[in-house]
Amino acid sequence: MSSSKGSHRAARGRGRTVSPAVPVPVPVPFHERLTLAVRVLHTPTLVGPRVVPARPPTPRAGGRRAATRRASHHRKDPLRPENLRRLVPQALVLAFLAGGITAFMACDKGVTLDIDGRTRTLHTFANDVGELLTDQGVVPAAPDAVTPAPGSALADGDEVVVRTGR
Incomplete structure (x- = not known):
């Protein structure tokens, strides 16, 4: 902690008084003087009983960067060929x-398969009962009963019952 009180006020320039009627000249770099010489300066603005000269326009910070930023907005036009080349593959993927x-x-079907009293609910892409039994590794023999028949078409919600003949 600092023991001196008020020293920071002096460092910031408080306590000094500058007469507002006396304009303080601000040094202008040479490259800005050339720019300002080309620009048309505004007429003085009347404030109260005295005339205050208008401030010269301040040069834009980052002139090239600002121009690049403005140009990038132009490039984002969605109908430009570069953007269409990127948009077409994205639309195809979608x-x-x-x-x-x-x-x-x-094509997904929810089917109930009942083999000798053991019931399972399956989701399959099989088109008929024979494909479903082949996918599940069930090979019906001659004495086995399969309802509906192995060549029958499958639909969502169907029940296939297999009873083996022993």
């Missing part, structure tokens, strides 16, 4: 994903 999900939902 279309294939949507088509794949739709096909998956349409």
